[in-house]
Amino acid sequence: MNGAPVKRQRPNKSCTICREKKTKCDREKPICGTCKKRNQSGLCRYEGPEWTIKVGDQNFVTPVQSSVKKPRVKKHTQEQLPYQRQFQVNNVRIPQTRTESVKSDDAKYTNRLRVESLLSPSAPPSTYSASGNSDRAAHSMDGDDADGDDILDFYKDNYVDPGVFADGTLTWVTLLKKDIYSRALVICFNKNAILKKIKNSQMDDHYFTNKFMAEDDTDSAVPECPAKTSEIAGKNFIESLRDELKDNKLTWLLIEKFFESELYCNLPILDKEDFTEQISRIIPPRDSKSGDNKLNITGKFQLAALGILLMVMRFSSLSVYNAGKPLPQPISPNDQYIVDHPVTKDVVTLAKACLEELSVLKQSHLVIFQLSLLLQHYNFFAPEDCDCITASTITNMGPLLHHAISSGLNRDPTVSRPKYPKPNLLRRLWYLLEYMDYYQLMLVGYAPIINHSFHDTQIPILDHNDSALQYVINEAFHDRRKIHEVCRPLLMLILNVREPPKIRDVLNQMKGLEEHVEKIPKYDELLRMPSDTVIHRYNKLRIHNGTADSCALLFMIYYNFFLHYNDKRNSEKSLYYMLQLLRISKYLYTSVHFLRKPDEQNEKFNLNKHFGIGILALPKIELCLHKISEFMIALLGRIKVHKALLGLNVDQQRLELLDKIGRLTFKICYFIVDACANISDTYYHAWSISKIQSFIIEKVFINREGRLGPHSLTQIEAHYVEVVEELRSQDDGFFLYSTNDLKQILNALELMDTESLGQTPSPERLLTDLNSYKSKNDQLWFDQMMFENSFNVNEGGNNSTNFNGFSNNNGIGNNTPVTANNVPMNELDLQEIPDLWDPFRSNTISDLEQMFHYTINDY
Template sequence: MEAADKPKKRQRMSVVCLNCKTRKIKCDKKRPACSNCVKCNVGHLCEYEPPHWVTRASMSSASNAIQAIAQQIEPNGTPLPALMPPISAPLAPFPETVNSPPRTASSDNAADAQMEVKEELMRLRAQIQSLQSSVVGSHELNTDTVDFYELYNALHTKRSSMEEHKPLCSVTHYKKDQFSAVLSGYFNLCCALFKAKYGDLKKKQESQKTRLDASLTEFLYLLGERESPEVVEVVSKFIQERMPKNDQNNNISFLLPNKHTKGTDTILSHVQSLLPTLGVIKLYLNRFYQFIYPYFPFVDKKVLNERIFTLLRAQDDESAVSIVIDDKFDMLSLAQLLIILRMVHIAQPSCTKDVVLKQNPISAELIGSAVTIISLFKITRKTKLSVIQTLILLRLYLLYAPEDGDGSELTQSQTLFAMIVQSAYAIGLNRDASNHPQMDFDKDLSNLWRRVWYGILDIDRVISTLAGHICCIQNLHSYNVEFPIVDETDSLIDREVTEEYRRSEPLLKMYYDLSNMVNNLANSPRVCDLLDLLNRMEVYVNINYSLETMQPLVESTSDAADVTNFINSKRFLHQFQVYSFKLAVYQSLTLHYESLEYQDPKKSREFLVKNLEAAQNVTNIACKFLMNQYNNYVDSDHKFYLNRFIENVFQRAMNTLICLLIRLYHASDLMSRSIGNNSEALVGEITELTFRIASGVNVLVQNTLGTKYYQAFKTSLKYKFYIRSLRSEGYKCIRDTIEFIDDKFLDDPAARLTMLLRIDLTLGTSTALKQLDSMNYLITSSREFLLQVKNIVSGFDILEDKSLSNEQVIWEPSFKQLSLNEIRGVQTVDDATLLRGLGVGEFLPREVEQTSNSLNLGQLLTVNGPVRFDDLFKTNEEYDDWLSRL
């Protein structure tokens, strides 16, 4: 026997069941099911780890077992009574059953019993199918290693900053993907040519306060939509929400001592002018505690209310408030109030029936005032719990802020969060409250201590890993904090929040593991280990956060409705999170095996299929969510929590569709020249389907999230330009970009390099087109594989919506499907009220030249005479129009 075939020494197997091992609780090791699993009604899922040298049973045997169960349950088409309630969570019972007695066959009618059995059987079949799909083709483990930092230049430098694009973020995929990189370069080249002709839109007078960044103006000019009434309406709303970029209140200036900080009296006077009446503030606080607090329980409701209504003085609820500060740290409570008011305002759905809140909007200036208040404290030198609470609220506001957001990858505030983590360690939040005598006697304070720590841990695992960042909390042994203590005095929602901490702990650990694997610079991860981790995530989520077993809101009592909303929202969150990871990893692996260094067409096709399947599944879920088809499970008041995560997952899915679309147009181009296989007609059919999907998804996102979030609006315009360019030019836009660089700067390497840097594109020699030709694995794919791709693409549900997935929709102006009243309904307020204190006048764009369609490279090279290429390397006079004047 060869050495490789010999079993490893000390092959010790775990003697406890896998469920107890995951939960880290004592197991009595009973067979066939331990007492803990039996108690949780999951005895049939109690499993023990087999010896490592034993070959695992094939998945077909599991399928046969399920079929046998089905035959026993329905031998003659008549189901037997239910033997047990449906699985809710193998590691912890779902909280909706906490206050109700366990259901049995004797207490339920025959219809309920039949439904329970069928649901249980469907769940088991789905789990087996998921496990089967995860091991297809993996009889030989893929032991290849992948360096996620290869194949692209991670460092992005600008005049004002430097940023390293992490391995799993969407921008990185555009850099790694040679096809998409050229398409992105095509857009940047069009922008450069446009500015060479019409002036640099980024050039501003130093004293001018701008509310619009130049990248958006470039999109609108190139799309020919700068005068569309609907676009004007949406852009106006975002401008009104934003503070000027160079406004002193728009910067987080508290990281260093600010010598120019306003005096306390000046701050209070300004805040008082922005605050609504006391009665309106009470309505906002009530809404915060009901709809936002369950997701971010970082304050003590009783203590915060006492402090706030001690600070605020008013004759009655209809009177304006005055602020009385007795202690310096009362200012922190005031800052928390300002952030909370603004968060409640942006979280309101456009369809809210609360007329009072509609008539009393909260300006973004309150956030600037909160930042100014925080700058009064030397938080870089010392901190306390109330400071950390305020900073966490600010961090979360930046995540959901409609005017700027936290970037397309949700990580622009990561530096601030790192400071929050270090502050938490500094005051000992990483140790349980029972270790600190000052708070051990106070249950509420102890539980707050624990909730703040677990909230920080949750943000770290969810947000950091979403962009492939390394987690800020690295050492798993550096903290030891118990879960909040629950007793009969706690509300239903407080109990569920604690239960969610328990339920999500194993999953957050998997997020942490994925982040570390991707960012392991010393030892690159193996492909099989990455796939195994993704499969374990999927299995855990499908069991503990399944969408199939969500409880409808109509089945909840009025008191339990918010609990049901919370549970269902968490299910959606982790479903989106896992799909985001799958899309990011599968896309990276597809590009890895497509690259010339590691080219393996078979594996490229394998991961393309996985990537498309993940994109199809998550897009179908997210589209239904945005189309309000899940309103029976999550009502409009709770949807804000998921919006930014849906935006992120849509961006990853759109990247997958755009990448496929480029390769399809490329394959058609090659096949038309008799290169590759003879499947041009089939490729054309797939191209048509993919184009309709990408167009429909982009329009849906633009008309829902794009009217509320500035980042979503910008991203939708980018994808619209890409889709239009590919539709009108096909692969020609890729070829023209490369040929333009080669032809115009053939004899001037320095100018060529300057141009490449200007459009953020890295190309090799003039053989770049030949390299792309050799990388496209679609031209060598079998007809069977192309039919498989077509079958997956045909499964996107948005194709059934003819109003979204049609040829015309991508050529219409943005938001054409929405009325101005609908767009204004998202705004919910009149401009003058919202702009209180900003000093912005009425928005009246003046007439400028319009274009009916997008500008392409050819038009930019010929319209109004030939371009002067010297102008590509210098700044021209500002082009005066309504966008640049903003």
């Protein structure tokens, strides 16, 4: 051979980023560890191999030939894709018919992917448009085997009108926008809602409406008196503090309750010794007389400690209730004293006033940050305001982060405060703030604001010399970090606005989350764990809340897959994700037992028995049940529309399956509404769910069995079907299901029904209960809204309501249904709302709750 020596060409095994930066790559796929550490997961790419063959003076780039040893390429067939896994619930196998064909599609997809990786040195630049209107053919190959390259846009339909507030893509509100069977409800009523003619301006529902108008109407007039000061009007600020702290025995009992219960484990914001020392300088000692309520306030800075004290008292007072009801007898004398002397939510207003007084200080102080953090965490659990979104947490993250950095919490105490005696406390404060950022990323779907390049604070160090309680508290931060590390790459991928992810990439990143959820103890295992000590109960609490977070995230991702394949008319994969949603729903639906009526409660499902303090677990239960109910209501909508459009020509076997599915779905919805109604005298969000969804189910989705002819539908049902028919081109996957597919859905619902609370209620009971839920506890909340907004009350009304969030302390002995002007509900009479009065003219799909606040009593 003559000529220049031939240079060997080896395939590039390192990722493009490591080769560009000339750093060592661990070659882990799909994202190398080096890129993960750099927070460049979204840029990590691997190029396929190619060979340059020199023939004369020309170079040719050719793919690998069969005679050449192929480089190792990670095979997707070695790791199961979600729709390759066998669908099982409690080891009961659900028969699979059409989902089996998905596996053959995956085999084609895998082979095609292997060839593509060899033929193409790099993926072509995406032509995807952020508007979501790009041609689908530009991003996919011919045939069903190419859907791995399809774009899965999690922001699709999240911006429906210019200027509409975009809720986080992972909240339940987005289901109303993305799923046409839920969106049609809002469109239907928004276009043809009934304008309530308010003849009496003091009507109770006026206060209901005003609450949301005040929050949404940016053009409303500025009140002469600020709303904040009106709540403590007529009293000096210090006098208000003295009134709340006048019972010295109660104050010290509540402090002790906080630090000796699961509250401290869940909110390790304070150090007990430092806090009690600060408070002892301000209020009388434990053994002083109860009438001695002198406060020794020597400086404004002590208001921060008083604000923290007020929040500690509020948390501890709420801890003696189980799902809003007092603990069953017998209880300890101290707990009974706390029950007899409830701390109302007025103390939260005072605590915020303390913080406002300190806002003029130019320097940051640790105790002020602790008060701010405690107030923000209260939003997670506040029964009077929690809404499963906690938007206020998001809006206050910026000031909190700035305050934390100004206090040096973003640097490890070994650097910022080397002489501080309790460095783990400072680390906890930082990671409690980081958890709020993690919350808005994982459960709300907002972009994180904490940049990991700008903090080096270590996770609280595990020291075996610490007490068992302190060790468990620090261990919880490590467990939370593990879940965060599993979910963060997935979340950063699906929430990428500039480059929406491909299905293949989402499936690869989902594996860690799916494996994590599979390992989580199910409710039967969780409830069998010991509950004898605070540590036992706290361990169960963090498992429960972590499970709810992980399952809620996986639920929303599966839902997006389900809607995507409905839009693509891929019934096999649509069916798979429908079954996956039902599988997660079955597990989470078990929690409905915790919200049973006190006389029906099973000792097995007792919040305080298992988790110590019910208020710490109940918001997560509400979060999961609300998402399940939204999914079930949309399923009822699919059945209603399917039967209505088929009319009298529906096949008998298919009709029977649809009726059985509808019956079980309706039953599940009913029990969720019933559970929310049971705590609606305590939890505002539960009251809102029971009031609104009972209206929707009764008026639109009442389960009508048998054939639905043209004259079988009510006016409101017919209009709903008409609206869906206009949108059905975006989602008609349910119409493509075969009878075998429907049988699989029915089997999954039957397994879910095993978790129901008893036999199917009679139709008479369903209608009676649903009708009563619309107005149950209305007067309690109307009184509260009147009090908060300083409205004038009707003659004979109670204008001195002192609401504390629990009906047993309100003086309300019964829950008499209340309707506007006591007028019976009349037949539906649709008429157009004038644009000048319609608050939804620029907010068509923003929030179903706000829509129905205007129409609920008119049907």
